[in-house]
Amino acid sequence: MITARGLEKSYGQNKAVDGLSFDIAKGETFGLLGPNGAGKSTTIHLLIGLLRPDRGEVRVMGGDPWIAQTRQQIGVAPQALSLYEELTGQENLTFFAGTYGLSAARIRDRVTWALAFAGLEDRARHRVSTYSGGMKRRLNIAVALVHEPQLLLLDEPTVGVDPQSRNHIFESIEKLQKQGLTILYTTHYMEEARRLCDRIAIVDRGKLLALDTVDGLIRQYGGTSHVVGEVLDCPSNLQLPGKMVEQCLRFASDQPLEEVARLTAGGVRFQTLQINSPDLESVFLKLTGRSLRD
Amino acid sequence: MTLINLALKDLRLLARDRMSAFFVFGFPIMMGLFFGMILGGFSSGTRGKMEIAVIDLDQSPMSKRFVESLQKNDNIKVVTDELEAAKESVRKARRTGLLVIPEKFGESAGIFWEPQPELQLGMDPSRAAESAMMEGFVMQAVAELMGERFRDPSAFLPSISKAKESFLNNESTDAVTKQVGGLFFGSLEAMVNSAGQLQDKTETADGGFAPSLQFANIKPLDISRQLDPDSPEAQVKKIRSRWDISFPQAMLWGILGCIAGFSVSIAKERSQGTLVRLQAAPLSRMQIMLGKALACFLATLLVMVLMVALGLLLKMQPGSYLKLAVVGVCTATCFVGIMMTLSVLGKTEQSVAGVGWAFNMVMAMLGGCMIPVMFMPAIFQKISVISPVRWAILGIEGAIWRDFSWSELFLPMAIMVSVGVVGFAVGTTIMMRRNG
Numbered sequence: 001m002i003t004a005r006g007l008e009k010s011y012g013q014n015k016a017v018d019g020l021s022f023d024i025a026k027g028e029t030f031g032l033l034g035p036n037g038a039g040k041s042t043t044i045h046l047l048i049g050l051l052r053p054d055r056g057e058v059r060v061m062g063g064d065p066w067i068a069q070t071r072q073q074i075g076v077a078p079q080a081l082s083l084y085e086e087l088t089g090q091e092n093l094t095f096f097a098g099t100y101g102l103s104a105a106r107i108r109d110r111v112t113w114a115l116a117f118a119g120l121e122d123r124a125r126h127r128v129s130t131y132s133g134g135m136k137r138r139l140n141i142a143v144a145l146v147h148e149p150q151l152l153l154l155d156e157p158t159v160g161v162d163p164q165s166r167n168h169i170f171e172s173i174e175k176l177q178k179q180g181l182t183i184l185y186t187t188h189y190m191e192e193a194r195r196l197c198d199r200i201a202i203v204d205r206g207k208l209l210a211l212d213t214v215d216g217l218i219r220q221y222g223g224t225s226h227v228v229g230e231v232l233d234c235p236s237n238l239q240l241p242g243k244m245v246e247q248c249l250r251f252a253s254d255q256p257l258e259e260v261a262r263l264t265a266g267g268v269r270f271q272t273l274q275i276n277s278p279d280l281e282s283v284f285l286k287l288t289g290r291s292l293r294d
Numbered sequence: 295m296t297l298i299n300l301a302l303k304d305l306r307l308l309a310r311d312r313m314s315a316f317f318v319f320g321f322p323i324m325m326g327l328f329f330g331m332i333l334g335g336f337s338s339g340t341r342g343k344m345e346i347a348v349i350d351l352d353q354s355p356m357s358k359r360f361v362e363s364l365q366k367n368d369n370i371k372v373v374t375d376e377l378e379a380a381k382e383s384v385r386k387a388r389r390t391g392l393l394v395i396p397e398k399f400g401e402s403a404g405i406f407w408e409p410q411p412e413l414q415l416g417m418d419p420s421r422a423a424e425s426a427m428m429e430g431f432v433m434q435a436v437a438e439l440m441g442e443r444f445r446d447p448s449a450f451l452p453s454i455s456k457a458k459e460s461f462l463n464n465e466s467t468d469a470v471t472k473q474v475g476g477l478f479f480g481s482l483e484a485m486v487n488s489a490g491q492l493q494d495k496t497e498t499a500d501g502g503f504a505p506s507l508q509f510a511n512i513k514p515l516d517i518s519r520q521l522d523p524d525s526p527e528a529q530v531k532k533i534r535s536r537w538d539i540s541f542p543q544a545m546l547w548g549i550l551g552c553i554a555g556f557s558v559s560i561a562k563e564r565s566q567g568t569l570v571r572l573q574a575a576p577l578s579r580m581q582i583m584l585g586k587a588l589a590c591f592l593a594t595l596l597v598m599v600l601m602v603a604l605g606l607l608l609k610m611q612p613g614s615y616l617k618l619a620v621v622g623v624c625t626a627t628c629f630v631g632i633m634m635t636l637s638v639l640g641k642t643e644q645s646v647a648g649v650g651w652a653f654n655m656v657m658a659m660l661g662g663c664m665i666p667v668m669f670m671p672a673i674f675q676k677i678s679v680i681s682p683v684r685w686a687i688l689g690i691e692g693a694i695w696r697d698f699s700w701s702e703l704f705l706p707m708a709i710m711v712s713v714g715v716v717g718f719a720v721g722t723t724i725m726m727r728r729n730g
Contacts, residue, residue, distance in 0.1 A: 048574040068576040076574045082567035084303070086310040098299040099575040127310075143571070 001026045001151055001182045002047060006056035009042055009206075016042040017053070018206035024184060026150075029177055031197030032186040033280065035290075039206035040186035041079055044155050047184070048076050060151065072100060075149035077141045079156040079186075085129040089120050089139050092128060093146050100147035110146050117172060118142035134165025141169065145176075152176065153184045158192060170195060190280035200280070202287060209287045214280065221286045222278025225256040230271040238266045296577060300585025301592060308555060308593060317551035318597060323604060325663075326544025330537045330608070343371040344390040344424055347380035354400030359442055361395070363435040370431060384418055391417035391428055404439030405453055447486045454483050537610035539666060541601050542690040546663050546683050548597035549625065550654040553633035554647070556590040560637040560725075561646040583722045586637070587630045594626040610694070617693035617703060625686045628710035631717025632682065638724040657681045685709045 002024040009017040017039045024030040032040045045051040046058055049065030063070035083092050093114050097107040115121050118138035120131075128136060141157055154173070158166045173196055176183065187193055193200050194214050201211045210217055227242075229249045234240070241259055242251025249268075253259045256275045264270070284290075308314055348364065350357050365372045375383070380392040394414035402408035413432060417425035443450045458479035462472055563569035572582050602610070602618065612618050636653060640646035658664065660674070661683025667675055678684040689706035692698030 045570075050570060050573050068578055070576075071574060072576045074574065076571065078567050078570045080567035080570075082571040084307060084568060085566070086307055087303070091306070095299065095303045096571060096575070099296065099572065099577055101296065101576070 001028070001061060002030075002184065003059040004043075004047070004056070005058075007043065007046055007053045007058065008055040009039075009046060009051060009053050015206050017046065020056070020203070020206070020208050022201055022208065022211060024182060026182055027180045028198050029173075029183040029185060029196055031193040031200040032184065032203055033188065033190065033193045033197075033200050033284070034186075034203040035188050037205075038188075038203045040203060041155055042206075043203070044076065044078075044153050044184070044186065047153060048074055072147075073150040074153065075144035075147065075151070076153040077144040077155060077157055079159060081136050081140050083128050083136060083139060083143065086127060088125050088127055089115065089118075089131070089135075090124040092139065093143060096143045097146045102147060110148060114142040114146045117145065119168060132162075132165075134161050134168070137161050137165060138168060138172075141172065149181075151182045151184070155186050156188070157185070158187070158189065190284070194280060202280075202284060204284075204288045210283070217280065217283045218278050221283040223282060223286060224252040224254050225278060226250070226252050226276040227256050227260065227274070228276075229260075229273040232269040232271050233267065234269075235267040238263070238268065296581060297585050297588050300572075300577075300582065301589035304556070304559060304586060304589030305593060307559070308589075311555075314551075314555040318548055318555060318593060319600060321551055322544040322546075322548030322597065322601060325547045326537070326541050326601060326604070328540075329543055330540035343369060344428065345371045345373060345388075346428065347373050347375040347383060347389050347392040348395065349375060349377045349380055349392065350395045351397045352395050352399040356400030356403055356439060356442070357395045360399070360403065360435055360439055363438045364393075364431065367431050367434075369427070381416065384416060387418060387420075389418075390421055390424055391415060393428075393432065404436060404441075404443045405450075405457075408453075408457075410436070450486055451483060454479060454486065458483075537605045537608045538695040539691070541605040541610055542687045542694060543663050543666070545598050545601045545625075545690060546658065546661070546686055548601060549594050549629050549686070550658055550663070550683070552590060552593045552597055553629050553636065554650045554654055556586060556593070557633045557636035557650045558643050558647050560586060561640060561643045564641070565643055579726050580722065583634065583718075583725060587634060587718060590630045590633050591626045594629055595622060598622045598625070612694045613697050614693050617698070617700070618690065621686075621689040621693045621703065621707060624707040624710040624714075625689065627714035628682050628686060628717075629714070631714030631719075631721070633717070634721025635717045635724075636721075638721050638728065657683045660684065662687050682710060682713050 002022075004023075005021050007017050007020040008015070020039070020043060022030070032043060034040055042051065046053050047060060047065060049067070049071055052066065058065055060070055061073055065071055065074070084095070087095065090111060093111040094107055097110055102110065115124050118135075118141065120135060120139060120142070123131065123135065128139065131139065137157060137160070141154065144152060144154070157173075158169055161169065170192070173183065173185075177196075183196075185193070185196055197214070199211065199213055200217060202209045202217070210221060212220065227250070231244060231247050231249050234244070234249075240249060240251070240263075241253060242249060244250075251259070256277070260270075260273065260275070308318065346364070348361055350361060361372060361374070364370055373389070375392070377392075377394065380389070383389040384392055392415075394416075396411050396413070399411045399413075401411075403411050413436075415425075415428060415432060417428060443453075458476070461467065461475045461479065464472075467475070560569070563572065569582075573579070599622075602612065606612075632653075636650045637646060639649045658681075660678045661667070661681035662670070662678065663683055667678050667684055667687070670678065685706040688696075689698075689703060689710065692703050692706065696702075
């Protein structure tokens with residue numbers, strides 16, 4: 001669906017995208033995970049033909065996104081809310097559907113669908129300026145889908161959204177995944193990437209640092225789990241995987257659950273037990289030396 | 295279809311933005327009405343009168359005739375008052391001026407061999423032009439008194455006899471001069487007597503008014519065709535209604551408001567992110583720009599149609615509707631092009647708005663949106679050719695009241711279309727390069 005090879009894009013001296021290469025398969029949800037300023041939005045702009053790469057090549061469904069026809073099958077929900085505040089939700093959807101050359105009857109059908117998708121049927125005729133942040137975000141995504149694209153690009157779609165709307169967005173995206181839509185999802189929230197993405201590309205300062213499934217990334221870069229337990233009883237002859245100081249056992253393991261099971265089978269009784277498994281945050285920390293939210 | 299979709303969206307946004315809609319439609323109507331009322335003097339019978347307080351210290355029949363003469367003047371509203379109250383009213387700008395008629399005015403006013411009484415005229419210092427006009431009106435009234443003297447022999451003959459006697463008894467006058475003076479006063483007495491007899495006969499025969507004694511039978515001559523056709527006087531002669539001159543100006547204010555609003559709209563699309571969506575859609579950059587241009591073009595035409603409609607309600611009388619329509623299209627083309635260039639001169643709404651209004655104000659001032667070009671000093675009239683506003687107003691006026699032929703309209707129309715095409719090309723090129 002998307003092929004990017006050696007993409008480079010600079011703004012003056014600042015290299016926003018530096019040699020990015022990846023492929024996205026049809027029906028896949030592909031995550032671009034990185035902190036603010038990592039080059040995610042620039043990458044999206046290169047994929048939709050908004051910017052020309054300084055070097056490298058992009059192909060979307062085999063075509064050059066710089067050509068208008070190629071963009072017919074792409075839907076994009078930019079990070080900034082890209083809506084006309086003085087128009088109603090329905091008018092926004094109708095207008096943007098019109099820019100894709102849909103017939104009047106098709107526009108009516110798709111606008112009805114999109115309003116239902118965003119859960120905005122009862123606010124359809126209200127101006128967007130009167131919507132809450134979550135409603136605007138949902139409409140922002142609905143506008144990207146109103147022309148029924150094959151590829152959906154979501155650039156940080158949950159920024160500034162309340163938990164209820166965020167959950168609505170997640171459920172909506174999961175429905176789209178089930179329908180086989182190809183999705184490129186950029187975020188700096190690891191829990192979103194973990195929940196929604198089949199594969200994740202970790203980017204920082206325009207460079208691709210790692211690309212794999214969530215489990216694969218954690219396995220490769222996450223390191224070991226850390227276990228901390230308050231011990232009530234411990235047989236004296238049992239060999240412990242770590243040090244016990246004042247009835248508190250601490251150890252690191254690649255397979256923490258199996259290790260805890262071995263200890264309890266050996267007669268160890270825990271009062272409290274805490275297992276800290278590696279996550280995408282740990283992966284990012286390992287790869288860049290800094291936190292995702294830095 | 296796509297262009298219409300883009301344009302309708304922009305027009306809808308314009309209609310929903312109250313401030314922009316005011317500057318496009320409300321503000322020009324205000325300007326049109328405001329300037330129309332100011333320029334009312336160009337049409338007949340609608341100019342405001344100067345209110346003059348008259349203090350008559352003489353209260354003689356002649357001083358009353360003098361006041362009546364002033365009251366007959368359509369340009370003056372005469373109010374009698376006390377001196378101090380009159381001074382106060384002028385100082386507080388409630389009246390334009392005051393005129394004091396001195397005591398013994400009636401004894402010598404209008405008798406050309408007597409020293410003329412000293413009239414005191416006090417005018418509001420801020421109204422210098424009207425002061426000069428008022429002096430002229432006073433002179434006119436004094437001259438009419440002179441005629442009055444001849445129309446009333448019973449009152450005038452004693453004055454002539456007294457003057458004759460005084461002249462002949464003057465010992466310092468030589469014999470020859472006395473002989474000539476005696477002949478003059480004798481002829482004058484005979485002329486005044488004849489006028490009295492003629493008046494008596496006419497009254498007896500017809501019972502009507504006596505003929506006025508005139509020094510010469512002068513008829514008003516319309517010299518407008520002999521004036522320099524470019525002179526303000528000659529041009530003003532062609533104006534049929536005050537709105538003929540104020541509504542072309544008002545249209546341009548509306549058009550300037552329109553292009554100010556639309557030039558900001560591209561920066562606004564950029565700042566609110568909708569430009570990204572438009573560019574991500576299967577639209578070319580050219581289509582996006584043409585959509586903006588079409589919306590601006592339609593809004594500009596709408597402004598002109600509304601202003602013409604309002605002007606017609608107020609009795610504006612366009613010379614040619616066809617020419618007005620063609621000039622309107624050229625004007626819209628011109629300012630759409632300017633809008634396209636202005637829209638890409640800044641990246642933020644604030645910068646575009648700043649550049650746009652600075653440009654618009656200079657063009658409006660130079661082009662005659664505030665003061666008609668024909669009333670500007672010569673140097674400014676020459677400089678004004680750089681302003682598209684001037685050519686637009688000239689073209690619209692040409693169609694409304696200047697009675698331009700097609701060949702006379704060609705130059706302003708050609709300039710406007712050229713500016714429009716160049717402006718569109720510059721704007722589109724900059725936008726494409728910026729996004730490339």
